Amino acid sequence: MFSFALKNILFYKGRSITTFILTFISAILFIVYVSMMDGSHDSMLKNSLKIYSGAIEIYHKDYRDIGGNEYLIRDVESIEKKLSLVDGVELFSSRYETYGLLSFGDNSMASMVVGIEPKKEEQLTQLKVALVDGEYLKYGSQNCLYIGSGVAKRLKVKIGDEISFIGGASDNSFVADIFMVYGVFKTGLSEFDDSATFVSRDYFDKLMLSKNIASYITVKVKDLDRVDEINSEIIKLLNDENLESLTWKTLMKSMVETMEVDSIFGYISLSLFLVVIFFVIMIYGFINVSSRIKEFGVLRCVGLSKKHIFLLLFYEIFILSTFALILATPIAGYICYYYSINPIVIEGMAEMYKDYGIVSDEIPFSFDIFTISWNISLIYGLNILSIIYPYFYINSFKSIEASRHV
Amino acid sequence: MIKLQNVNKYFYRGEPREVHALKDISLTIDDGEFTLFSGASGCGKTTLLNAIGALDSVNSGKIYLDEKEITSLSEDERTTLRLNEIGFVFQAYNLVPVLSVEENIGFIMKLRGFSDSEIKQRVLEVASMLEIDNKLLSLPHALSGGEQQRVAVARAVASKPKIILADEPTANLDSKNSQKLMDMMRELNIKEGVSILFASHDELVKESVDRVIYLSDGALVNA
Numbered sequence: 275m276f277s278f279a280l281k282n283i284l285f286y287k288g289r290s291i292t293t294f295i296l297t298f299i300s301a302i303l304f305i306v307y308v309s310m311m312d313g314s315h316d317s318m319l320k321n322s323l324k325i326y327s328g329a330i331e332i333y334h335k336d337y338r339d340i341g342g343n344e345y346l347i348r349d350v351e352s353i354e355k356k357l358s359l360v361d362g363v364e365l366f367s368s369r370y371e372t373y374g375l376l377s378f379g380d381n382s383m384a385s386m387v388v389g390i391e392p393k394k395e396e397q398l399t400q401l402k403v404a405l406v407d408g409e410y411l412k413y414g415s416q417n418c419l420y421i422g423s424g425v426a427k428r429l430k431v432k433i434g435d436e437i438s439f440i441g442g443a444s445d446n447s448f449v450a451d452i453f454m455v456y457g458v459f460k461t462g463l464s465e466f467d468d469s470a471t472f473v474s475r476d477y478f479d480k481l482m483l484s485k486n487i488a489s490y491i492t493v494k495v496k497d498l499d500r501v502d503e504i505n506s507e508i509i510k511l512l513n514d515e516n517l518e519s520l521t522w523k524t525l526m527k528s529m530v531e532t533m534e535v536d537s538i539f540g541y542i543s544l545s546l547f548l549v550v551i552f553f554v555i556m557i558y559g560f561i562n563v564s565s566r567i568k569e570f571g572v573l574r575c576v577g578l579s580k581k582h583i584f585l586l587l588f589y590e591i592f593i594l595s596t597f598a599l600i601l602a603t604p605i606a607g608y609i610c611y612y613y614s615i616n617p618i619v620i621e622g623m624a625e626m627y628k629d630y631g632i633v634s635d636e637i638p639f640s641f642d643i644f645t646i647s648w649n650i651s652l653i654y655g656l657n658i659l660s661i662i663y664p665y666f667y668i669n670s671f672k673s674i675e676a677s678r679h680v
Numbered sequence: 681m682i683k684l685q686n687v688n689k690y691f692y693r694g695e696p697r698e699v700h701a702l703k704d705i706s707l708t709i710d711d712g713e714f715t716l717f718s719g720a721s722g723c724g725k726t727t728l729l730n731a732i733g734a735l736d737s738v739n740s741g742k743i744y745l746d747e748k749e750i751t752s753l754s755e756d757e758r759t760t761l762r763l764n765e766i767g768f769v770f771q772a773y774n775l776v777p778v779l780s781v782e783e784n785i786g787f788i789m790k791l792r793g794f795s796d797s798e799i800k801q802r803v804l805e806v807a808s809m810l811e812i813d814n815k816l817l818s819l820p821h822a823l824s825g826g827e828q829q830r831v832a833v834a835r836a837v838a839s840k841p842k843i844i845l846a847d848e849p850t851a852n853l854d855s856k857n858s859q860k861l862m863d864m865m866r867e868l869n870i871k872e873g874v875s876i877l878f879a880s881h882d883e884l885v886k887e888s889v890d891r892v893i894y895l896s897d898g899a900l901v902n903a
């Protein structure tokens with residue numbers, strides 16, 4: 275039956291070539307598209323991790339949900355001591371976040387003002403890289419403010435201008451001060467650029483009475499793939515039920531969800547594409563089978579069973595799919611691999627899509643054997659499904675009628 | 681031995697008009713017969729042959745192949761029966777276009793699970809009887825009509841069925857090739873002891889057979 279199938283494939287060249295090419299092309303497109311989608315999601319995450327969010331962040335319980343001064347971390351030093359013992363932790367830094375009113379001339383706005391350790395943040399995040407005007411905060415800077423480009427625009431300030439700040443200190447007392455604009459940054463995360471400003475903790479702590487106090491501690495890990503493992507180690511070591519240590523998967527839930535929705539839409543459009551391919555392959559199979567109704571009828575007359583016929587059709591599509599996929603897989607795999615190392619660069623993409631958290635013009639592909647294998651299996655499955663209708667079509671003819679079919 | 685008892689067959693062409701294609705047919709055909717069903721066009725020759733060959737069901741009556749009652753078999757059982765016990769020769773040759781002559785002849789043996797060496801030997805044997813042993817590697821479309829029909833006969837006879845049913849085997853052949861085919865089938869009938877039943881209105885076939893069964897309008901005619 276197998277060699278019979280092979281002979282049919284060689285004989286009915288038109289159908290074979292069409293099926294082969296369609297399978298080949300759809301496999302390549304499918305694998306590459308999925309790889310591109312996964313890869314760009316991956317890089318979106320990595321980029322936003324690089325900009326400001328940490329792979330792991332440690333909070334006092336309820337700070338994230340309720341907020342307020344009761345839920346600040348009040349023994350930063352002891353936690354930091356413990357963190358330095360965790361092997362997978364590369365670096366960490368505490369942040370003191372508060373909301374205050376910034377005013378300059380006639381303009382004022384609410385802003386997230388964050389006390390940071392400038393030296394450490396330089397290594398943890400892209401804050402310094404995002405500098406567009408003036409200078410980055412120096413350790414020990416006095417009342418200097420590093421502000422987002424959106425903030426600068428709203429307040430209509432330039433380097434050297436003095437901004438007044440009104441807010442509440444960690445003991446709920448009222449605080450007011452004057453800051454000088456020292457630098458302006460633009461990360462590309464527009465929400466962030468429109469509201470965040472930074473001050474060196476050294477100065478800010480005196481003002482806010484926040485020495486050894488933090489809103490949270492951000493942690494950079496050595497290996498992002500091991501983040502869950504490292505996080506559980508941290509939780510064990512902290513051993514404090516008033517603290518919670520969260521990974522980016524929780525912290526950036528909304529982003530992860532957005533990407534999931536994006537993936538779903540991606541898969542929907544892919545499925546439409548595959549359905550079209552499926553029908554084309556099926557139609558070609560069907561046309562082929564229709565032209566062979568008489569032949570199948572004769573075969574049935576002389577004693578070929580339905581099982582034999584199914585096997586025959588199965589082998590035909592199996593051989594064709596296998597050949598196409600054997601050829602397509604390494605090619606698609608190589609494309610994915612190549613672009614995972616040398617990402618495609620689209621000039622201006624970051625600018626256009628900055629609202630979506632895209633901060634780089636590069637689209638790296640993901641290269642993942644598991645993903646590629648299930649992609650291939652799916653196409654195999656679809657191809658094999660495509661013989662079902664032709665099979666039933668053949669069997670809808672009685673053998674004698676079919677044998678006289680013209 | 682083939683035995684038919686009161687076989688009736690109707691075709692329904694859109695409800696009210698039905699065709700009573702076989703009318704109460706009872707007859708017996710012994711092993712090794714070389715027999716023809718004859719009669720005017722539309723008298724039911726093909727229908728009768730198909731019923732005997734388990735290709736089509738009948739509405740009433742019984743057909744026995746040896747002791748086996750075949751009218752009550754399921755579709756799958758009939759397929760198996762055809763594969764194992766009956767050879768077919770069709771008017772339009774009906775060879776498998778992608779297979780060589782050799783593979784066409786051996787096709788049914790292969791389906792029945794004969795070994796490759798058995799098949800090869802038997803294919804050579806029947807091919808030389810039918811004088812097509814020099815064409816074994818050709819594809820069917822490279823053969824003349826007469827040759828293709830001999831390949832079809834070879835395919836039918838190769839797996840040593842009990843009966844061969846041949847519906848208008850000479851209809852597409854000229855008289856010279858028809859005569860040759862009939863001579864060779866006669867030879868097979870004698871040498872191999874296989875019963876061969878024809879349905880045909882070809883005079884040439886009538887002259888070659890031992891027994892002619894006449895049909896008229898679906899019923900047997902007593903000659």
Ligand SMILES: Nc1ncnc2c1ncn2[C@@H]1O[C@H](COP(=O)(O)OP(=O)(O)OP(=O)(O)O)[C@@H](O)[C@H]1O
Nearest residue numbers: 691692693699701720721722723724725726727728
């Ligand atoms: N599938 C069918 N559906 C309806 N009627 C049919 C069918 N097959 C045959 N008939 C009718 O049954 C009758 C017998 O047909 P059958 O084909 O057996 O005749 P035949 O003797 O073989 O004729 P011919 O010499 O032309 O081959 C005819 O009236 C024919 O029209």
Ligand SMILES: [Mg+2]
Nearest residue numbers: 725726727879
């Ligand atoms: Mg007929």
